[in-house]
Amino acid sequence: MTDANANPLHKALFRILRPLARLLLRNGVPFGEFSELVKRAYVEAALEDFSDGRRKPTDSRAAVMTGLTRKEVKRQREILAGQNPARESRSNANRASRVVSGWVHDPAYQADDKQPAMLDFEGAGSFTELVRKYSGDMTPRAVLDELMRVGVAVVEPDSGRLQLKQRAYVPAGDSEDMLQIFGEDVSDLVATIDHNLISRSAGKPPLFQxxxxxxxxxxxxxxxxxxxxxxxxxxxxxxxxxxxxxxxxxxxxxxxxxxxxxxxxxxxxxxxxxxxxxxxxxxxx
Incomplete structure (x- = not known):
């Protein structure tokens, strides 16, 4: 095996994994559980990202690429087929963010100066309509409670109407929504770097980084x-x-x-x- 001290990719991986290990330990995730997730990611990448486009990728080919046994590849593939974490439906964080974005950009919820309007909770052009339009099946009360919890929206004391105080929804702490954003942000950054590493040989323009x-x-x-x-x-x-x-x-x-x-x-x-x-x-x- 290549010496990690001499391999540039190993050096980069260790630097990535060090803060990740800190987060995992803080949230009580042992190495065995992390190892299972890594196997799953390897199998999904081998089956989806490295197919030749002409034939369905096989467990045998994925086993050769990943170094896992065919039995382990099959097990991980079946788990992916039943519950694929890379293709989850929109999280509550995404739904709340959609509501804020609609409040900012949709003319139906803007004031005369094109800024987010103060909204009644119910009725025509209300917060309830905004939530139903942009968040799917989340209840307006649940969305409002969350936006108020993180300081994005407030109730104006005199009128009782709802006011948008911030244009971005950012959950706090190691909440489920914050961890969802963590996964998306790190994944996006790594995907951009990966694209830029191969963009020249692939004849593609690099992405801004x-x-x-x-x-x-x-x-x-x-x-x-x-x-x-x-x-x-x-x-x-x-x-x-x-x-x-x-x-x-x-x-x-x-x-x-x-x-x-x-x-x-x-x-x-x-x-x-x-x-x-x-x-x-x-x-x-």
Whole structure:
């Protein structure tokens, strides 16, 4: 087996797995359970992403590619067929996010200045109608309780109408919805990097991927930097949302049966870690 210290891919994987291991341990997921999920992901990738497009991929071929036995491939394939985590229906987080997006972009729920209107809970043009239009079968009360819990919506004291305070729904903590977003965000980032690694040889244009990084910033600057980066990142996302949001066909009645659909977006994340002092005694030139 290749030495992990010499293999660039192994080095990159270890760096990815280190914070992932921390999250798994905090949530009580032992290695055996994680190992099962890895096997499942290997089998699904072998069966779906590496088919030649002419014939149905076989368990034998997947076993050769993954290093698993045919019996194990069959077991994992049957689990995938019964309950595929990669193809779950929309989570509550996605449903709540859809409601917020509809509130921002749908003219039926905007004020005269094109900003999100204050809504009655029931009636024509109400929050209840908004939820039924954008969230599927979630009850309006459940959606409102969640939006109020995270501070996205409030009840205006004088009128009793509902006001949108933030344009984005972000659940807090290690909740089920937050873990759903974690899975989507990390998956999207890895998929973009994978695309860019092979884009040149595949004759495809690379996807946008940039990171701003400094590693010698004084600690007394960090608090202000957090504020500035959050403010400007939010402003950029809102500008992009203003352009892309109106093109979303959800709830517009113009989705079309055979129309091709694309999932797309832009992700921004902030990172910060202390630099450990070099105790090796080596001096860098």
């Amino acid at each position: 940039r990171t701003l990084t400094y590693d010698n910033i004084p600690a007394d600057v960090i608090e202000r930097w957090r504020e500035i980066s959050a403010e400007r990142s939010q402003a950029l996302l809102e500008q992009l949302d203003d352009w892309l949001g109106p093109h979303d066909r959800q709830g517009s009645g113009s989705q079309g049966e055979g129309a091709r659909k694309v999932r797309t977006g832009v992700g921004i994340f902030y990172f910060e870690e202390p630099i450990q002092p070099d105790t090796s005694g080596d001096k860098r030139s």
